[in-house]
Amino acid sequence: MTALVISEHNNEELKSVTLNTISAAKELDNDIHVLVAGKECAGVAETSSKIDGVTKVLLVDSAEYEHFLAENISTLISKIADDYDFILAPTTTSGKNFMPRVAALLDVSQISDISAIESTDTFQRPIYAGNCIATVKTTDKKKVITVRTTAFDAAPTEGGSADIVSLEEVHNSGISEFIKEELAQSDRPELTAADVIISGGRGMQNGDNFSLLEGIADKLGAAIGASRAAVDSGFVPNDYQVGQTGKIVAPNLYIAVGISGAIQHLAGMKDSKVIVAINKDEDAPIFQVADYGLVGDLFDVVPELESKI
Amino acid sequence: MKILIPIKRVVDYNVKVRPTSDESGVDLNNVKMAINPFCEIAVEEAVRLKESGVAEEIVAVTIGSSAAQEQLRTSLALGADRAILVESETELEPLGIAKLLKAVVEKESPDLVILGKQAIDGDNNQTGQKLAALLGYPQATFASELSISDGKATVTREVDGGLQTVSVNLPAIVTTDLRLNEPRYASLPNIMKAKSKPLDVMPVADFEIDITPRISTLKVSLPPEREAGVIVETVDELVDKLKNEAKVIT
Numbered sequence: 001m002t003a004l005v006i007s008e009h010n011n012e013e014l015k016s017v018t019l020n021t022i023s024a025a026k027e028l029d030n031d032i033h034v035l036v037a038g039k040e041c042a043g044v045a046e047t048s049s050k051i052d053g054v055t056k057v058l059l060v061d062s063a064e065y066e067h068f069l070a071e072n073i074s075t076l077i078s079k080i081a082d083d084y085d086f087i088l089a090p091t092t093t094s095g096k097n098f099m100p101r102v103a104a105l106l107d108v109s110q111i112s113d114i115s116a117i118e119s120t121d122t123f124q125r126p127i128y129a130g131n132c133i134a135t136v137k138t139t140d141k142k143k144v145i146t147v148r149t150t151a152f153d154a155a156p157t158e159g160g161s162a163d164i165v166s167l168e169e170v171h172n173s174g175i176s177e178f179i180k181e182e183l184a185q186s187d188r189p190e191l192t193a194a195d196v197i198i199s200g201g202r203g204m205q206n207g208d209n210f211s212l213l214e215g216i217a218d219k220l221g222a223a224i225g226a227s228r229a230a231v232d233s234g235f236v237p238n239d240y241q242v243g244q245t246g247k248i249v250a251p252n253l254y255i256a257v258g259i260s261g262a263i264q265h266l267a268g269m270k271d272s273k274v275i276v277a278i279n280k281d282e283d284a285p286i287f288q289v290a291d292y293g294l295v296g297d298l299f300d301v302v303p304e305l306e307s308k309i
Numbered sequence: 310m311k312i313l314i315p316i317k318r319v320v321d322y323n324v325k326v327r328p329t330s331d332e333s334g335v336d337l338n339n340v341k342m343a344i345n346p347f348c349e350i351a352v353e354e355a356v357r358l359k360e361s362g363v364a365e366e367i368v369a370v371t372i373g374s375s376a377a378q379e380q381l382r383t384s385l386a387l388g389a390d391r392a393i394l395v396e397s398e399t400e401l402e403p404l405g406i407a408k409l410l411k412a413v414v415e416k417e418s419p420d421l422v423i424l425g426k427q428a429i430d431g432d433n434n435q436t437g438q439k440l441a442a443l444l445g446y447p448q449a450t451f452a453s454e455l456s457i458s459d460g461k462a463t464v465t466r467e468v469d470g471g472l473q474t475v476s477v478n479l480p481a482i483v484t485t486d487l488r489l490n491e492p493r494y495a496s497l498p499n500i501m502k503a504k505s506k507p508l509d510v511m512p513v514a515d516f517e518i519d520i521t522p523r524i525s526t527l528k529v530s531l532p533p534e535r536e537a538g539v540i541v542e543t544v545d546e547l548v549d550k551l552k553n554e555a556k557v558i559t
């Protein structure tokens with residue numbers, strides 16, 4: 001039995017979510033192969049080969065995979081799937097995009113966003129915005145799984161010395177095409193990997209006021225997040241959204257500013273270790289999950305907090 | 310151009326569901342049901358394409374119990390032209406749904422299928438991608454912008470790092486994200502008109518497709534409770550707690 005982990009990267013750097021996915025794979029199997037598909041991504045294969053627990057790296061270096069188009073990557077994975085009992089990818093927008101396509105090509109029912117592993121066929125996963133946890137058992141021989149990365153520790157980046165094997169697998173569907181990408185440029189940590197996150201909601205009133213959060217983020221080395229209301233109102237870009245249908249985060253410290261705490265928002269952050277809520281409405285539901293709540297006007301509290309940390 | 314919109318009847322997004330007392334499932338007694346919000350966005354997008362002259366016909370389809378006719382009527386009131394209920398009393402998983410939808414696509418031959426990115430009950434986020442794979446169609450998931458020209462759809466997608474734009478050949482599968490549009494409310498005259506629009510019911514058995522579930526739910530339980538927190542009075546007290554009690558800042 002062998003597990004195949006589909007690595008996530010930007011052709012230059014391996015994304016840390018891959019490390020969490022490898023930890024999940026370790027609970028299933030002790031033979032773990034990592035697929036690195038992309039263009040000029042040999043460096044990523046090199047990094048992957050050193051991760052603790054990885055026994056082999058499959059490198060597929062070809063222009064078809066540069067942007068991870070689901071049509072091409074799913075065909076590639078389905079062609080090499082015979083050798084594997086488990087195929088895992090992180091529950092990111094990329095994993096969510098191509099993995100169900102892989103599952104359907106293999107006639108398998110994917111198990112989405114697992115948060116715990118009970119045995120090789122039984123898993124836990126959050127449903128209904130995390131209001132319930134389902135324990136599910138599959139009868140599929142091959143398991144296609146996406147992994148909630150906040151629920152598994154990162155595998156150590158040292159300790160492995162896996163062989164890197166190059167594969168010639170060129171699959172171009174010819175029916176889809178990458179046009180462009182507008183990726184946020186930021187010196188801050190990525191939301192899903194940050195130790196500290198400070199998020200703003202509708203209470204911030206406008207995009208300019210998010211600069212109030214930046215001062216604190218600078219001091220704490222934090223990432224900045226947002227509620228859906230703040231994104232929909234155009235205060236910040238879509239990739240800031242934390243929640244059921246945005247990013248799932250679990251930092252050591254999550255500071256929610258001017259966020260009411262709707263179930264869809266809580267779904268994305270309630271597994272954080274310590275939660276701080278700053279809100280002027282003492283009845284806001286966010287206080288029910290907060291370890292430390294401060295009732296007050298954020299325009300007074302936030303500048304004071306910045307000056308005192 | 311013809312557009313097919315698969316929709317799902319789900320628990321209303323405001324409801325905080327709980328497990329049943331025997332933990333065998335989710336307690337859905339007397340719970341308000343609604344059209345999945347992402348499907349509502351799909352209907353709206355189709356209606357806009359029709360209003361702008363790009364699409365001629367919109368067909369809504371759902372696989373579910375006869376109660377799901379309510380959500381099909383909602384889609385008709387919002388602007389779909391006709392509706393299909395594939396009637397199944399048992400809850401199916403995304404793979405089975407995708408197989409049934411594939412049969413509907415083969416019968417209806419739409420140029421575009423718009424689904425929600427995710428049903429907010431099971432949070433699976435699979436059906437559109439699986440349907441695309443089974444049909445051999447291209448997919449553009451998590452759409453925040455969609456335009457059609459020259460037999461192609463150009464779609465801006467919400468991805469973790471920002472936005473990505475892809476172009477896919479028609480026929481294609483698109484799944485909606487929150488910011489694709491803001492759905493309208495159905496007007497009273499349109500709700501009345503919807504009552505006389507065609508709604509076909511087909512028993513799932515007629516499709517002769519193997520939809521035996523692969524996944525069984527052994528248990529549904531509550532997530533671990535967070536311990537009750539405290540309200541602090543001042544910023545100084547907050548900073549002190551974060552430094553000395555929680556030890557998350559220095």
Ligand SMILES: Cc1cc2nc3c(=O)[nH]c(=O)nc-3n(C[C@H](O)[C@H](O)[C@H](O)COP(=O)(O)OP(=O)(O)OC[C@H]3O[C@@H](n4cnc5c(N)ncnc54)[C@H](O)[C@@H]3O)c2cc1C
Pocket residue numbers: 200201202203204226227228229230241242243244245246247257258259260261262263264265268278279280281284296297298299322346347429
């Ligand atoms: C299908 C679907 C998916 C969704 N997915 C997500 C998701 O992934 N993530 C998400 O976040 N939401 C999501 N939502 C939206 C969610 O239901 C809420 O509407 C949203 O989270 C509210 O954002 P908010 O708390 O910023 O705004 P509001 O609920 O309007 O709250 C604003 C808060 O700011 C406080 N405030 C105002 N002014 C001040 C001030 N000066 N000082 C201090 N406090 C102040 C107010 O007291 C209030 O509590 C989704 C909804 C649906 C239907």
Ligand SMILES: Nc1ncnc2c1ncn2[C@@H]1O[C@H](COP(=O)(O)O)[C@@H](O)[C@H]1O
Pocket residue numbers: 315316317345347348370371372373403406423424425426427428429431432433434435436437
């Ligand atoms: N029973 C169903 N009938 C029709 N469409 C469905 C059904 N279930 C899911 N879908 C479609 O697939 C999307 C994603 O659902 P899911 O993969 O379950 O998260 C939904 O937003 C619908 O558009």
